Every structure is written in structure tokens, then in C-alpha cells.
Amino acid sequence: MDRPTEQPTVPNYKTVGRVMSSKQSLASALLTLRIDNIDGFFRKQLSDYIEANGTVTELDFAERELKYIGRLYDDIDFTGRSNLTLQSKADGYIKYLLERLNNATPEQQPYFEREFDDTAHKKMIDKLIRHRLLDENTDKNHFKFVFGGKPKPRKDKPFEKLNWTGDLIDLHYFIKRYFHKESKFWQKAMACFVHKKKSINERSLVTATKSGKKESKYKQSIDNLLR
16 A cells, blocks of 8 residues: 655744745855855865765866855845845855856866977967868867866866867877877877767777778878977
């Protein structure tokens, strides 16, 4: 025999006013907890959240916290004098969170660790585009980030994978030619590139030389990228 479905317990408030008053008091208390020691609270909560949830970045947590604060903010009537002070502090915490978001970097985004100077970066991107191996609209800062990790993508212009417009065997040769000494270089390639605006299958990339074409027709051009 099926057990009756339990109904959620609803507080038996006598008036809507008492409900709103209780809700506002709770929201005020939670806001106060955060803004009395902004940086200390943020770092402690971030540490606890990572421990409880595993893989998460400061960027993820700051976005989550900002949404939560927005909900608390909506529950408070800031017309009273004491709440005006609270509002000022809350605004400071929101500003703090926005600064963390603007300064945070997507730590989970892999990149190739081999470093190139500005001249080498320019030669690479210009020649790859000239040979139609790379999309002509490639963001130069994102290109530099993929090959060396700098500059970090900005919050207002998040990282977009580089669009490889040549054949997959050309990308295979390019990666093996310059980055074969790095760990997980195939996984990095998949994380940093799309092929003709489509996701890359790791097996297809790794086995590209066995797909009928034994060698990239741009082998010499790729060899000469830095010359």
C-alpha cells in the first residue's frame, strides 16, 4: 500500500506582515554576516564551498554569491535609518563581488605552456591565417593566451576556442610539431580549438595521419611559422 505523500510544513504565521518581517530579519542577518568582514567571509566561504563541492573556481563562487545577495537584497526594506546603513554596506559587498568577478580568471581553461614572444606570436597567427589554416577573425589576445597563458581573457570578453579552418591532419601536425613535449597536449588542443566551428573528437585528431592522408600538405609552411 502506498504511503500518503507528505506535505511540506508551512509556518503558521498569523499575518502576511509577520511573514515579511521574519523574512526581512533573516535577510538582514545574512547580509550583515557577509559584510562585517567582507574579504575574510568570502575566502572562508569559498574554501568551504570548494571542500563540499569539489571542482569549482573563484569565478563560479563569486557569481553564485552575487545571485544570492541579489535575492537577499530584494527581501529587505531599506527605508529605515538602520537599514540605510545596511544598504550602504551591502552595496559595498556587491561592489567587492563585482571586482572579484572582473579580476577572476577561468582557471579551468587549459593552454599550451610553451611561451612565445610578441614577434613569434605575430608570425604564427599571420602565417596560419595566410595559409587558411586559422580563421581570419581570430582574437589575437585569445591566440596569445592559448600559446603561453597570457594575457588572461577578460570577464567582458570570455575565451572563445580558436577556429582551425585547415584539415584535421594539419592541426595534428601543428600540435605534434610544436607541443609534443607538453603533458596532455591532445587534450589541450581539444580544449583550445574547434575544427571549422565544430567540436573536435580526440580520437579523430590523434589518428588523423591514418585517415588516408599520410602527411599534411602544409608541413613545410607549419615548419616555417617562426622563421
